[in-house]
Amino acid sequence: MQFGVDKCKILSIKKGKLVHNSYYALNNGETIEPMNEISTYKYLGFNKSRQIQQKQTKIDLTTKFKHRLNLILKSELNSRNIVKAINTFAIPVLTYSFGIINWSQTDLQKLQRTIHTKHTKFRKHHPKSCIQRLTLPRQEGGRGLIDIHNLHNKQITTLRQYFHTKSEHSALHRHASEKDTKLTPLNLHDRQPQTNEKLTDPKQKIATWAGKSLHGRHRYHLCQT
Template sequence: MLEKTQYGYQFKIGTKIYHLFYMDDIKLYTNKKRDIDSLIHLTQVYSKDIEMTFGIEKCGRLIFKKVHSMLTVGLRMPNGTIKYIEKGYKYLGIMQSNINHEAKVRHKALTDYKKRLWQILRSQLNAKNQVMAINTYALPVIKYSAGIIKWTEEAIIETDTTTRKLLTKQEALHPKSDTTRFYLNRKNGGRGLKSVQQTVKEEKQSIKAYAASMATSDTLLA
């Protein structure tokens, strides 16, 4: 329905994009202000038809002229007003505007990672299960943004160092233990912890491989 309106955002290469859609989160694109308002109304009407709540309090509208955002009033809807976004918005957990707010996303990811790491280390889990919990509960916070925002090598190394220091402080890692063995999988005699460095590397490679596989059918990825 959105594509039939022909209101999408057209790139210089000719490709037109109408929306990003994941589960119940949607982001709409157009070249003109009046067109985006039409797509928003269309989405609202369709949501009502299928009896799906249109979460207007979570919606926002951001309009750019070239690279600069334009101050506008909110868009009035039957069930409220969609607010004007001035400094950016969050889509699928990533702060954005006309660019990704990389510094903010990195800071939040690191803060959440350390918070989860402390939760694990203060728990009553044994050494083996602590490592498993870090791999499955703490590291995904960093993995989620890898390949979407830039992680400097310095930040990655520093985070791995901080992880080992916290483990040592909680007596979960001996200060003189072999670092290489710590990250070696258990089948080969290691502790099995995945490093932040390896996590970021694998995720970037995964996204790169996916983009390459889709390049033949998507001109934006070619």
């Protein structure tokens, strides 16, 4: 049995700086070559070197998300099952990164807009139909799609609450919270509510929908039944 030394790399960091030419010698005489500044390794699904490659990871996740979205919309599923498939097969690709990758609110809006445009492209949603309906529950007359913006912000809130609760009894969590000064999207050092924790109230979406002269008629008829 042979050990795949050719597949191994070593990364040496001293005081935050990459140490070059740091070869590691094995007992059998073989050496493990060091990583260069461009090389990355994958840990828990994210490409890293000295830190997570935020930009590249966003591109990879977005590409995978769009690919799964296309697969679902190309299928012959009915409307209800398409929404269920998107919620359970496509969106979880992004969910795993929330709280780790620094998604801006603009990024989240683009991802949500991608769902809207793909629906229109594959004739699953009329281009002039009400957008607010897509992310409203079916009980309210909506389509039942997950709101990516709200999902992200909810997860940020949940993770922050978890760390802050654990830090009262765990030295490890307390130390991590003290050191995280905007190092992650959680910003655990600041106990005040963050801008990436704000949620869009479904009642606000319903009010916007009902206030439209044409699309609001459907909401009006739903309320009458």
